[in-house]
Amino acid sequence: MAGYTTDRATTVAPGTPLALVRARHTADVQAVMRVASRFRVPVVPRGLGTGLSGGSTAVDGCIVLSTERMRALSIDTAAMVAIAGPGIRNAELKQAAAAEGLWYPPDPSSFEICSIGGNLATNAGGLCCVKYGVTTDYVLGIEVVLADGRAVRLGGRTIKDVAGYDLKRLFVGSEGTLGVITEAVLRLRPLPPPASTVVASFASLVDAGHAVTRIVSAVRPAALELMDRAAIAAVEAVKPMGLDTTAAALLLARTDGGGDEAHRIAEACETSGATYLAATDDRDEGELLMGARRMAIPCVERTGAVLIEDVGVPVPRIPDLLEEVEAVAVEHRISIPVIGHAGDGNFHPLVTFDPDDGDAASRALAAFDAIMDVALALGGTVTGEHGIGVLKARHLVSQLGGDVMDLTRRIKQALDPYDILNPGKWV
Numbered sequence: 001m002a003g004y005t006t007d008r009a010t011t012v013a014p015g016t017p018l019a020l021v022r023a024r025h026t027a028d029v030q031a032v033m034r035v036a037s038r039f040r041v042p043v044v045p046r047g048l049g050t051g052l053s054g055g056s057t058a059v060d061g062c063i064v065l066s067t068e069r070m071r072a073l074s075i076d077t078a079a080m081v082a083i084a085g086p087g088i089r090n091a092e093l094k095q096a097a098a099a100e101g102l103w104y105p106p107d108p109s110s111f112e113i114c115s116i117g118g119n120l121a122t123n124a125g126g127l128c129c130v131k132y133g134v135t136t137d138y139v140l141g142i143e144v145v146l147a148d149g150r151a152v153r154l155g156g157r158t159i160k161d162v163a164g165y166d167l168k169r170l171f172v173g174s175e176g177t178l179g180v181i182t183e184a185v186l187r188l189r190p191l192p193p194p195a196s197t198v199v200a201s202f203a204s205l206v207d208a209g210h211a212v213t214r215i216v217s218a219v220r221p222a223a224l225e226l227m228d229r230a231a232i233a234a235v236e237a238v239k240p241m242g243l244d245t246t247a248a249a250l251l252l253a254r255t256d257g258g259g260d261e262a263h264r265i266a267e268a269c270e271t272s273g274a275t276y277l278a279a280t281d282d283r284d285e286g287e288l289l290m291g292a293r294r295m296a297i298p299c300v301e302r303t304g305a306v307l308i309e310d311v312g313v314p315v316p317r318i319p320d321l322l323e324e325v326e327a328v329a330v331e332h333r334i335s336i337p338v339i340g341h342a343g344d345g346n347f348h349p350l351v352t353f354d355p356d357d358g359d360a361a362s363r364a365l366a367a368f369d370a371i372m373d374v375a376l377a378l379g380g381t382v383t384g385e386h387g388i389g390v391l392k393a394r395h396l397v398s399q400l401g402g403d404v405m406d407l408t409r410r411i412k413q414a415l416d417p418y419d420i421l422n423p424g425k426w427v
């Protein structure tokens, strides 16, 4: 069971599970939930364990219920939908759709290693979400097994459907606390047009933040990503590709809107003080640059233990957030490389520390808390896409407030009266 007790939030200590079940069919999941419900055994649903918040971390005495083997997949080209088991990897779904000339847009940086079940349970975002939306925007229907073992279908295959409460959206992003997702009906789009990529360097993070606000008010980029100097250095150390290691920040923008969008993005960067600008229409070159951004988290993880933030702020507050994160790093004497889906206002300050270095761990934790406080003070959120899990549990109440937490707990109580689904996390 050892390989199934943690996710990628390496600072979260796992409990000891009672058993691991690798379900193949909905009936297997139902059987587990019936037994668990009868004997009040905690169940931790699990996809491929790439979560960054401790959501699929085992708790003591639980059944780890892995849906990685639930791998049915079919594409209905006429209806432009995919019917996917939760164990299908995001990249596999993209490939299968592309073979039919279709596209499944949600693209977490982990798309090659994470599962559709995990994507739905965390309402995963990604790079192209700034233009094409997040996971929930593609979910037409789900099959979900409830805490008592009943399997229900929510939503369906139609594009419009307002019959009853939109319960499927309640389960999307519920992080395994309300039910186990056993199938998803997902909307597909035609393949996107060819894209251009613009790269810009900046002498300060705040300048890059201003460029982001200017870009999104001028055009609708298909991706708008940021890496700061420390993140660039971490990637270059692992895979040298000639990124500008002297820049304080790098913006990577993708546009598939044609016309003069690439030019307008470059203009917005120039006005904001870009020190270097380049653009390419070459697909492979564009992919290489976006690939560098996707590699950033694992590359920074090689430099120390990392507490991964996932804060989001309204776009006009991005420069303030970036400035405050720099101040937090100085105040707590800790390295905080910053990457992010800048166009969404969603940033991942990576609070990095050496766990064997005296009080570094407690300084890191203080910095981690401070950044979430900053995001909330700026009218933002403590998590834009990674979910609450364990890492951000104590900050959820600060964001939602007592009344909304009470409502949240009443929903949980109604659907999971014995509190057996992913208990002890955030609800």
Ligand SMILES: Cc1cc2nc3c(=O)[nH]c(=O)nc-3n(C[C@H](O)[C@H](O)[C@H](O)COP(=O)(O)OP(=O)(O)OC[C@H]3O[C@@H](n4cnc5c(N)ncnc54)[C@H](O)[C@@H]3O)c2cc1C
Pocket: 007, 008, 044, 045, 046, 047, 048, 049, 050, 051, 052, 054, 055, 056, 067, 086, 107, 108, 109, 110, 113, 114, 115, 116, 117, 118, 119, 120, 121, 122, 123, 124, 125, 126, 127, 175, 176, 177, 179, 180, 181, 182, 294, 297, 298, 385, 386, 422
């Ligand atoms: C390098 C790297 C980059 C990343 N980049 C992004 C990014 O750009 N955007 C983004 O959104 N995320 C990103 N992530 C985080 C992670 O990949 C996503 O949260 C992903 O959706 C998790 O999928 P998983 O299959 O690994 O799920 P897991 O980690 O196994 O589980 C995640 C949560 O979902 C629940 N769960 C899993 N399967 C089910 C199911 N079938 N039914 C009910 N609940 C279930 C679990 O209980 C847990 O709470 C990144 C991770 C890494 C390591």
